[in-house]
């Protein structure tokens with residue numbers, strides 16, 4: 001496969017002036033992976049700071065309810081409450097390895113911003129987070145968290161004042177400060193080498209899962225499910241199973257309020273390939289070529305693009321991509337709360353929702369793993385407003 005590409009997807013669609021920085025990042029990442037001292041430091045932090053390995057929990061009540069052997073990969077139990085810390089901790093060590101003192105990041109709902117600010121605080125590095133002004137208003141608690149952690153949050157006032165404008169501003173900042181600054185990108189997307197870097201740091205989810213399920217069941221799972229926003233938690237759990245063709249891989253996107261463009265974020269299920277924010281991948285755009293508006297009940301999935309490796313896995317037919325609606329997601333959230341005593345993130349609830357939907361149609365007694373990418377405390381306001389818990 002051509003370097004930087006997954007089939008026809010991926011690449012580096014950036015201004016010429018950014019190319020040396022991507023080249024520098026690529027070489028540093030290769031050296032970083034070979035550096036024994038730093039790998040030991042990362043391993044140690046993942047264990048004692050993040051709390052890895054995260055448990056693979058046999059979901060006893062959901063299993064008897066749905067008639068399969070269902071396991072939950074508990075990324076919600078990580079420090080800061082989701083899988084995002086795996087990536088930010090890895091990349092912050094890479095930034096320090098490169099001698100960069102200034103960290104910049106984009107954030108939508110604020111989860112990646114918080115995980116970046118956390119890692120930057122730990123390493124004593126300056127941290128600037130770009131966030132759409134609309135998101136700053138909607139996600140106050142995460143803005144306060146980032147500030148408490150010592151980060152500067154810059155509200156982006158352009159366009160729809162959300163994530164895609166925040167990404168654009170972060171790239172602009174990077175272009176003006178290339179020698180001092182590291183861009184810590186939040187999902188398995190953007191120009192090469194970012195999709196590779198983020199997959200590398202997230203694949204620990206799948207590596208652990210593989211070991212844990214073999215210990216518990218003495219065989220590989222029949223099905224692995226994960227929600228897909230940019231695609232980092234999904235590629236993290238999929239990657240170590242990609243060559244095991246007996247393992248069915250399913251990515252679940254946000255179906256939002258329904259099928260019309262503008263009402264959902266089902267990029268792989270309903271979009272078409274195009275160039276956006278540094279790479280060629282599936283994308284949601286209007287017939288006249290404008291990036292589409294999107295909607296999802298979960299802010300972490302509310303984005304019109306997706307990482308290039310997922311586009312490739314979709315076209316190969318190696319992974320299936322489906323979507324569930326906001327209502328199905330709320331139902332799944334409630335089901336997991338009541339049956340297991342776990343409040344899942346609304347993002348993760350998408351994967352649970354699809355499992356609930358297809359469970360009756362699957363062959364009996366399947367071994368199934370759901371990646372529980374994060375915890376739901378952050379979503380309390382939304383689920384209460386939707387009438388749950390009354």
Ligand SMILES: *Cc1c(COP(=O)(O)O)cnc(C)c1O
Nearest residue numbers: 229230231232233300347373374
């Ligand atoms: C950000 C986030 C996601 C979506 O991002 P991916 O890169 O697709 O994993 C999913 N779940 C949680 C809990 C998140 O915070």
